Amino acid sequence: QVQLVESGGGLVQAGGSLRLSCAASGRTFSSYAMGWFRRTPGKEREFVAAIRWSGGRSSYADSVKGRFTISRDGAGNAVYLQMNSLKPEDTAVYYCAADRDSTWYPSPHVYQYDYWGQGTQVTVSS
Secondary structure (H helix, E strand, O other): OOEEEEEOOEEEEOOOOEEEEEEEEOOOOOOOEEEEEEEOOOOOOEEEEEEEOOOOOEEEOOOOOOOEEEEEOOOOOEEEEEEOOOOHHHOEEEEEEEEOOOOOOOOOOHHHOOEEOOOEEEEEEO
């Protein structure tokens, strides 16, 4: 059974940094893509970043390009989201997700992902 557990959220001032972690277990993830999404109250879950475990190809939402970096460890156990230059509008619950049918490009679409973590709150104060 696939389990995804996020950690690293918290409260930070605007301009600060946080590093989110997603511990993945229950499968061999080498053929998967892993994504980070976020949701704020009253809004749909939105794409943040994704990465293919094999090869490391990544994709980003325009709103986070140049500020956020997604990475994965070589052992296939964890995915990270380094968030720099945080803004109040980055405040959200952040979710880790796994796409078992990934093609060559990591998908930005919520419906493509099969497994989800419980989320971790990120709050950026102005």
